[in-house]
Amino acid sequence: MALSINFAPVSVEGDCEILAGRQKYDKDRLAELRADFRDTHLFRRDGADSMVDIPITPEGSPLGNVQETIDLKRNQQYWPMLLQESLIQLLGRRPMLSQNPLKLLGARVPLIEHANLPDWLQRVSVTEIHTRHISVDGRRIYGLACDVRAKSFITATCDILIDAGMPIVGRYVSVELPAIDPRIMPKRKLVGRVRDIEGDELVLDDHEAGFDRVATKLAFLEPRTETFESCVRKALGREGEPVLEKSRQASQDLVSGPGKLRHITEIVQYIRDKRPAAAPGSHFVVHPLLGSSARLFPARELIEKPSLLFDPSGSRKDDWAERGLKTHGPYDEKVFAPKSLKIAIVCQSQLEGRVDEFIAKFLDGMPKVMQEGKNFARYGDGFIKRFRLNKPTVHYFLADGTSDEAYAKASREALDRARDGGFEWDLAIVQIEEEFKSLADGSNPYYTTKSIFLRRNVPVQSVRLETMSFPDSELVFSMNHLSLATYAKLGGTPWLLAASQTVAHELVIGLGSSASSESRLGPQTRHVGITTVFSSDGSYLLSDRTAAVAYGEYPGELRKTLKRTIETVRADDNWRSTDKVRLVFHSFKPFKDSEIEAIDALTGDLGLGNVTAAYLHIAPDHPFVVFDHSQKGLPARGGWKGVLGPARQLHLRLSEYESLVVFAGASELKQATDGMPRPALIKLHPKSTFKDMMYLSRQAFAFSAHSWRMLSPEPFPITIRYSDLIAQRLAGLASVKDWDPDAVTFGAIGHKPWFL
Structure with missing residues (x-):
């Protein structure tokens, strides 16, 4: 396994002995010094009671009442602030979004181009540079962690956008805040959604206090992807969509493994060639990205897959949950009750037939749907057989529409049926739609139905209409997940982790x-x-x-x-x-x-x-970001997914207190456009x-x-x-x-x- 990480170690060369000042720490005084001497000195709190200043210009002298000589090679704790300031001086010609971490707009070719595209519609790369450290064999290694991504900008104020016929109403707008650091691009604050335009003012709803109205010449449209792309289509007409598709492909290059690695390598090489200054008379040496063949690469392992137990004696084990359930049945097979379930189905009346077909597949399985290239049915057993249950009693309760009121009425009819019949439902399966996610929670049929049944201790399993509409070859995967979650909600124990x-x-x-x-x-x-x-x-x-x-x-x-x-x-x-x-x-x-x-x-x-x-x-x-150079990619919709992506189970020990663990790797991505899988930092x-x-x-x-x-x-x-x-x-x-x-x-x- 040939690995690399987006971390470039640094060292210091030259005259590394510098004269620094030290004085008693005071929070307000530290802020004043940083504001007044931003261009000539760097300041750092050093311990509980003191702060240090370091001159960064040849003519500068220490400000503290106590002066001391610091050897930078031995006192590496000062490297991060010196390196960060040096990078700002080196790269500051590019617009900066933030200073810590350093975020710069890319100098490369724009990610969206067209002769008729207004210059206030921009999509560019953003380079992020973090000063970080790792530890190897007890030795602290300082360096740069670099990354790159795409970002869209709408730089014109709303008066210009209105004159250009851009869609404003219903969109959120921001205002610019006063600049704190002149080297940093002004921050914007989201203030509200445009309800109407009255003269040279925007009337806002869902707004921040004091922002019921804002002048069009002071407001900026929020550059969310859908808003930005809507403006591009408006500006370019029929040519808009082809331009956007080309832009998406260019942006995708920044999140794919090969493209991300190429951009990061170029960034590090550029900084390396420039030999960024550390202090007068010394400079930083930026080394190449750490590879697994390097002595300083973090300790690594592939974590062994855990064993899952499928019976109390521990004799039935597997490291693949699906296979374990099919082979052994659930952990609590002998004690789970009730075996004969009473299930209430809540769905829209016009969809009853489609829901009925789905429920039959869910309960009885799909034995004729074979996995491509293999001679077995992924969901051939079905919910009843897989979890060793008896044939359930199923009743349908129909909602007359898609409103939360219609779903609530159908749900209460189900509860009335149980009360009148002297029994309780073991489970409610509710058909919902993807569109419900856009509704406020209080009027969402999903939450409305769930609240009614949960108050009566009835577990609820929802199923999206869109999922039901999958072709059988894809539906079997959703059925696997659905059956597992349903059994657990019933109080069942599918397996235990050893x-x-x-x-x-x-x-x-x-x-x-x-x-x-x-x-x-x-x-x-x-x-x-x-x-x-x-x-x-x-x-x-x-x-x-x-x-x-x-x-x-x-x-x-x-x-x-x-x-x-x-x-x-x-x-x-x-x-x-x-x-x-x-x-x-x-x-x-x-x-x-x-x-x-x-x-x-x-x-x-x-x-x-x-x-x-x-x-x-x-x-x-x-x-x-971790790259696995042996990962050539896996076939998926839209091409190859996970190229250079790390594998699930990878563990890198960054220090005594930090580890990277890949919980979901290249194999777990769904499609080629999902980009690079990233580890979690523990x-x-x-x-x-x-x-x-x-x-x-x-x-x-x-x-x-x-x-x-x-x-x-x-x-x-x-x-x-x-x-x-x-x-x-x-x-x-x-x-x-x-x-x-x-x-x-x-x-x-x-x-x-x-x-x-």
């Missing part, structure tokens, strides 16, 4: 979040979901109760969930106070010191005397008392294979993914009239993965 045999009792707690709003600029409701799994008898079990609360309440709810889980598991597994206990937290955000201190206090109050904890931030957004909080990043990274990867939502691997561990889903679903349900969050918090449905 845990490593350890002395310590282990709990893994995941935090995810989601925000919802009735409008883009309206008040947001943010929820945090909490998922807990624990090891028992060598396997990982999902806690029988999920939690989701408003963002401001999550620290308290996290402590309550942790306390409840520890007390329950300790009683069930007969923990002693001296037993070794390990707590692992996966979070959507970095942990605060105060949160860690509160958790430490809780474990002390519970009488756990031998506890270690790992606090992990699993971050999808970071500057690192960051361990320094206050963690369990620090084995190899163990923690492997464990996080294993949890990405433990999803009961889909048979293919998840792009994140279920601890994060499930928590995100809990928060997302709860945020949507909160907008529905008469929704009662206690239905999930205290109802029986809260003890099942209702959110899948």
